[in-house]
Amino acid sequence: LTLGERVRGDFPILARRIDGWPLVYLDSAATAQKPRPVLEAVQAFYEHSNANVHRSIHTLGEEATELYEAARDRVRAFLGARHREEVIFTRGTTEAINVVAHSWARRALAEGDEILLTEMEHHSNLVPWLLLARERKLRLRYAPVTEGGRLDLAAFDRLLGRRTRLVAVTHVSNVLGTVNPVAEIVERAQAAGARVLVDGAQAAPHLPLDVAALGVDFYAFSGHKLGAPTGIGALYGRREILEPLEPAFGGSEIIKEVWLDRVTWNDLPWRFEPGTPPIAQAVGLGAAVDYVERLGRAAIAAHDADLTCEALARLAEVEDLALYGPREAEDRVGVIAFNLPGVHPHDLAAALDAEGVAVRAGHHCAQPLHRRLGVVGSTRASFGVFTTPGDVEALVAALRRAHDTLGLHPTHRTEEGS
């Protein structure tokens, strides 16, 4: 049995039928389904230990705090961070990147400084920098994507300059599935005196991580793509960088002492966690991390590589289907975007949904990348630990039928839109 076949039973939602068809869930890159241990951990928290953290003296308060902080320790180990102070709980990747923009970049960067991004960034790693660039008069530069769907490292080197203060790059593209050479990027960026922030939203579910070995300064990821509840994720920041920073947002928890005219800040990591945190969600994230560690991160990566290899070969056989991203399974993960020429991605996704196959369609919050690819959007199939070769088979069969039904038709393109 493959890993997917062995663990399917852990995911209650996979028993659902869609209009009589068995659910084939190929949208894990948007959000992963939740294994039973995560659901049970969240329910057990609410049924046995629910209380606020870090302020209640009573028994439940102690338990809740212990569970919340134990989840942090699990995430620390999951990321390969050296110190628990380096792991800040956030609502997800987006908030984590915004914390870096507000707490570090806003103060560290000055007019004329440059941030080097890539053409394959998700809007979450573009818009915070567009906002900051406008406010602080910064210059944003973009490393291009090659025809083969990889980062153009030669161009990256040329764009990395004296004024580059930050390199913000995705670890894995949420459209192309490309795994970027983060260790190499870090080496070059830090040699040039720039900090490096990595968007790990798509990497965390597929690849073993070791932020200390990679040498990154900041790393952001979301729990819900890993099987945890929504509303929880984490920012990793190197301790010596976080230590002198002020909070991104004001509120309780982040303070040591408050007077009417001044305030002193709490220690790391709580300085960056204002208000009551998403406690049950953090407990769920801890359970999700336990779950993937139990399956084995290397085993998950191998499972993902097998499925990707199989899917790339099978999808290439579907008539007229245009595939994006690297053609080889090497240095890419199970996130595969495609188009049937003449068929709108939403129509294709609706046709697949009519057979129980759930995929994502649209621009996937990566409009600049789709412009670079010369399309408005794409349809994307993405894999999780529960994905099986049978799911890939169902996708290919549904695509063939959609091709027959929706077929090729005269193009409707507008001049401006193309």
Added chain:
Amino acid sequence: VAGLYGGTILERFRHPRHLGELEDPHGVHEDVNPLCGDRIRVEVRLADGDEVGTVRYRGDACAIALASADLLAEMVEGRPVREALAVDRDTLLRALGSEIRRSRLGCVALPLGVFRAALAGAGAVSR
């Protein structure tokens, strides 16, 4: 693929009747659906006596939006401007005849807004 793409939508998508451009349009408008990036362009010629003459459209859009545009063009051609402006989303939904999910209602409405703006551009709305 039954249901959503049954009947009218698929038929109009495959065999559009009003797709194209006009030689000398009185009004032209183009707009996008911010949710999905779909783009529709509508060109309108007026006829004598406050009537909508010819309507043509192009789009980089889904089958629902394109079918909606095609039906809309058919409904309004030869009709008084006042009546053409009375065509609304529900009229189109009835004509499309499929169960359209909430998430796709914007696809039905996109051509409508673009057509009305094209009519306004032709000076028809204030006449």
